[in-house]
Amino acid sequence: MRLMEVCLSRLPSILMLGLLYVTYVLIGGVIFWKLEGDLGEKDIGDLLQNKKRLLVTYKCLNQEGLEAVAQVVQDASKVGLSLRGNHTSDGFWKFTSSAVFAATVVTTIGYGNMSPSSTAGQIFCVFFALFGIPLNMVVLNRVGKYMLVIERNISGFLEGKTKRRTCTRFSVHLVSFLSGAALFFIMPMLVFQQYEGWTLAQAIYYCFITLSTIGFGDFVADSNPDKAFPDWYSVLMASWIFFGLAWLALLINHSSDILERLNTHFKQRWGGQQPEEEPGSAEPENPESQVEEEDEIQKPPIPE
Numbered sequence: 001m002r003l004m005e006v007c008l009s010r011l012p013s014i015l016m017l018g019l020l021y022v023t024y025v026l027i028g029g030v031i032f033w034k035l036e037g038d039l040g041e042k043d044i045g046d047l048l049q050n051k052k053r054l055l056v057t058y059k060c061l062n063q064e065g066l067e068a069v070a071q072v073v074q075d076a077s078k079v080g081l082s083l084r085g086n087h088t089s090d091g092f093w094k095f096t097s098s099a100v101f102a103a104t105v106v107t108t109i110g111y112g113n114m115s116p117s118s119t120a121g122q123i124f125c126v127f128f129a130l131f132g133i134p135l136n137m138v139v140l141n142r143v144g145k146y147m148l149v150i151e152r153n154i155s156g157f158l159e160g161k162t163k164r165r166t167c168t169r170f171s172v173h174l175v176s177f178l179s180g181a182a183l184f185f186i187m188p189m190l191v192f193q194q195y196e197g198w199t200l201a202q203a204i205y206y207c208f209i210t211l212s213t214i215g216f217g218d219f220v221a222d223s224n225p226d227k228a229f230p231d232w233y234s235v236l237m238a239s240w241i242f243f244g245l246a247w248l249a250l251l252i253n254h255s256s257d258i259l260e261r262l263n264t265h266f267k268q269r270w271g272g273q274q275p276e277e278e279p280g281s282a283e284p285e286n287p288e289s290q291v292e293e294e295d296e297i298q299k300p301p302i303p304e
Contacts, residue, residue, distance in 0.1 A: 096234035097222060103238050106132035107245055109215035113223055143246040144253070151176050177251065184211065184244040195233065196221055211244040 055061060061069070093114075101114055105128060116122045155172040159165050189203040198206065198219065206219040222229050222237055 096231055100222065100234050100238055100241075102128070102132075103241055104215065105129050106136040107213060107241060108133060109210060109213050109241070111215050111217035111220045113217050113220045140242075140246045140249060143243070144250040147246065147250055173254070180247045180251065184240065184247055188240055188244075191236075192221055195227075195229065196224065207244075210241065211248045213245070 051066070055063070055066065097114075103109075104111060105125065116125050151172060155169050158168045158172065162168050185204060185207050188207055189200060192198050192203040192206060193200060196203070196219075202219060206221065209216055209219070222234055
């Protein structure tokens with residue numbers, strides 16, 4: 001009975017959050033529709049005009065021949081072969097690119113630019129992802145916790161020196177955010193601009209789409225068959241994805257914690273609800289409370 005009363009009391013809050021979520025998604029859909037809809041229709045019109053121009057220019061090429069050429073181009077793009085000039089490339093399935101592909105599987109990025117085509121490869125991919133995705137989540141969670149432990153230790157050290165808790169924590173969080181942004185967004189953006197030939201906007205877009213695991217696949221680093229990339233480039237890519245995912249997940253946890261605190265604050269202020277904890281007690285559950293067990297690693301055992 002008590003459980004049902006609690007559920008009913010929280011129902012308006014759940015409905016409000018659900019309504020906010022649906023509204024947010026619909027607003028995003030409308031904006032994307034307005035921004036990209038007309039451009040998409042223009043692109044389709046341009047492609048149809050290019051198709052007509054191609055058939056007129058090359059008299060020996062009919063509709064059936066054009067479809068055959070399009071199929072060859074499509075098949076070549078799937079395996080990473082270049083049709084420009086007389087040179088050939090090694091395709092997607094080199095060791096380095098295969099290792100990056102394995103990383104995109106367990107991190108659920110899934111660009112879609114390459115995928116296993118053999119039956120054995122597809123079956124292996126299922127089992128590889130089945131065990132690899134939970135393993136990746138555990139490892140990233142642990143790495144994120146250690147990042148947070150380091151941040152807390154620095155904050156605690158500076159708090160002891162300055163005696164200003166709020167200002168010190170804000171400064172440490174700000175420096176941590178700026179350092180992560182420079183390491184996982186600004187520096188990779190410059191690298192991608194140089195090696196991939198992307199604009200800064202395309203590079204920063206790719207960085208976020210990758211590290212947030214959205215992975216549209218419209219931009220994929222180290223996949224252009226017309227360019228030769230050094231071997232260290234793939235290693236750098238895999239390292240950037242791994243540590244960048246941990247950092248962005250930590251940042252998203254911080255953002256979620258801030259939203260939860262704001263939600264609690266407005267519920268108490270507008271709904272007349274009393275806080276569940278007395279002042280001076282433990283803070284609400286947040287990413288910092290998840291690393292209490294990690295703090296024990298930083299402290300030596302107390303002798304009996």
